[in-house]
Amino acid sequence: MAGDAAGSQDGSRPGSARRFAASTTPEAGRRGRGATANPTGRFETARRETFHDPEWADDAPVPLRTQVTPERSARIIARNTSPDIPFDRSINPYRGCEHGCIYCYARPTHAWLGLSPGLDFESRIFTKPDAAQLLLRELAAPGYSPDTIALGTATDPYQPIERTHRITRAVLEVLRDARHPVAITTKSDLVLRDLDILTEMAADDLVLVAISLPTLDPDLARRLDPRAPRPDKRLAAMARLSAAGVPVMVNVSPIIPGLTDHEIEAILARAREHGASRIGHALLRLPGEVADLMADWFAEHYPERKDRAFALLRQARGGRENDPRFGHRFRGEGAYAAMISQRIRIAGTRLGYGFGRMALNREAFRRPGAQLALF
Structure with missing residues (x-):
């Protein structure tokens, strides 16, 4: 039987980086998930570790099910500087992402x-x-000035639960009616469900769809x-999408060294x-806990490639596993990063x-709500 043991800190600072053993969550209990573990969040004061009780050795792990929780927000457009x-505003209809991409920088x-940031990120969705x-309220504000809204910058707006929740479609309906530009980033062909809206917006140069x-x-x-x-x-x-007149970008992202x-x-x-x-592209980023999650994933799936992958990444990150500096975090630096950019440019x-x-x-x-001019 697998369980969680909670205890006091082991002397390290809360949230300090650590490598954890590969497959720390039994595979049968996480089938179809990306992360191999569910490490304690860095802001928690107690650390939980999975253990196996020999008295319950034959007890099969319970499959991990997705939990969906609604949350209320004061605003929906997030701003950045x-x-x-290449955008100053974005919308993410969901927190967490059921796609389970192990490399996701939003974890x-x-x-x-x-x-x-491990299994919770892909199974506890908000x-x-x-x-x-x-x-609608924010677009109607008197001081609002339009510019492209990026839809799905942290988590996928077309992840599986969108089939039933339809929050992304409702957002697109507002943008269409307001004739507001939007750039969508997704990995899902569920975007085709909204082809009626996207085609209408594309006719007025109001939409771009980027598929990773x-x-x-x-x-x-x-x-x-x-x-x-x-x-x-x-x-x-x-x-x-292209056949319907909707412009398409391919996001070669992330590019994982080795x-x-x-x-x-x-x-x-x-x-x-x-x-x-x-074309869009980005080199693998490993902020926060993603570095340990990615290392654990390599150890389970491609152990023979792990050392080379991290060595090349450090070469492109100034000797570190992650470089958060503006201008460097997406592309990297040094000979390896320059080679990747050159290949993209030449092939493109x-x-x-x-x-x-x-x-x-x-x-x-x-x-929205503005009085139409009379002729």
């Missing part, structure tokens, strides 16, 4: 909720059911982001064949891609 992010945010109403595709290998994808659609489904979604970096040119070629016209130019996000239409904005 980061100089290396550490669950620690602020008193939860683990929804924002009043997102559309809040958005870090690998073409379905077996690797099943381990990296276990509950996201397969690579072939993402490519098919690109083709349908694991997916050899696929860059193949990914760009396949995405181009399926209608993608722009040869294939006829545009680079980065395209400018969307801000002039068509209609403030």
Whole structure:
């Protein structure tokens, strides 16, 4: 029988980084999940560890089920002033992400909720059911000035629970009616459900859809982001969006040294064949607890590649596993990072891609509730 033992700190500071043993949560209890463990959040004063009681050795682990909790917010548009992010506002309809991408840089945010960035992040999901109403109110404010809203910057707006909760669709309906520009980032072909809205917005240059595709290998994808659609489904979604007139960006992200970096040119070629016209890319980031989670994941799935992957990453991060500095965190520095950028540029130019996000239409904005002019 597996359980949690809670105890006092072992002398280290709360939240200090540590490597934990591979597969610290029994595999049968986390089948279909990305993280191999559920480490204690860095803000908690007690640390919990999984243990196995020999008296209950034959007791099968209970499968981990997703728990969904609604939360209320005062605002829905988040602002940022980061100089290396191509947008200044974003919306995330969900906290946590059921896709379970092991590399997700948003995992550490669950620690602020008193939860683990590990399995909790992908199984304890928080929804924002009043997102559309809040958005309508914020867009209607007299001082609001329109610019592209990035939808899904931390967690995927089309993760599986969106099928029933439909919060993302409600947000898109508000943006469509207000003729407000939006850039969507997703891994899911569920985005095709909203093709009616996206096609209408694309006709006025109001939308861009970026689909993340870090690998073409379905077996690797099943381990990296276990509950996201397969690579072939993402490519098919690109083709349908493009055929409907919706501009598509392929996000080769994250590029994982020693694991997916050899696929860059193949990914760009396949995405181009399926209608993608722009490129985005980012090198693997390991903020907070993600470094330990990623190390544990490598130890279980690709132990022979772990040392090389982390060595190359440190080479691109100034000797560290993570470099949070503006201008460096997405691309890295040094010879390895420069080589990756050069390969992206050469392959992208040869294939006829545009680079980065395209400018969307801000002039068509209609403030919700505004009186229409009479002619």
